[in-house]
Amino acid sequence: MLAARRKLPRDVASGPEAEQRVVSAIVEAILDQKLAPGARLVERELALSSGASRLAIRNGLLRLAQSGLVELSPNKGATIATCGPREAREIFDARVLIESSLLTTLSEKASEDDIARLDAFVEDERQAYAAGRMQDARYLSRGFHLLIADLAGNRVLASFLRELINKQPLLSWTGNGSRSCFCGNQAHSEIVRAIAAGDASAAVALNVEHLRELERQLIADRGKALGVEQPSSGEAKAIAERPPKRARALSTKGAFDWRAKRDAAGVLAGKTRGAR
């Protein structure tokens, strides 16, 4: 392998910043579906492509393992985690609980500035979908739920929610980048109106309906990727339990551009990308 013969950069970076760079780049690659569930992460290749030290890589991988995005095993090393139907259900059940609490809190205390921020965010998201900027649109769709968490002001719940949302692409890997338009901009808009009206129960009900629809779409996308167009609910479980057919190992070349991703907001870092 060519990469194995290359020397490590002399000015390899260590410390929290380098670790965060590793974490952010891997999270971004998962969110962009550039790293498949089951893909191997080779420490030396990660060091070469990220410019981070081996120690920073290991610490970054440990953090990703703690959040369930990476699996570490003595035999296989580090691999991107895989998510089955049971985990999908657990993730969405957890999202319903956490987001219902956040929406109740926010509906009771949202200021005019909070509503203006939410309105502006939903408008940015609408424009991104309308212009066909799907990658931006998907970031904004995920960011909407994180913005609600930030505005509600519970940092612990916000952190849990961020970890759950980061795992979502692992549930719906299609291998060809074709995905449904997951997050309904219309649903977000209706949720903001309910928050603005101080109607917590409506905001919660709208969001629960929205999350269950999202869960159904993820299962349908997984079914399509595995070659079954429209799985019935009975088939969906069996389909989702099959491994993705195009799980691929990470190679340094062409996998993703570390340096381009270096300054991208890391969702794990607690930044709501695109939030203004």
Ligand SMILES: [Zn+2]
């Ligand atoms: Zn949404």
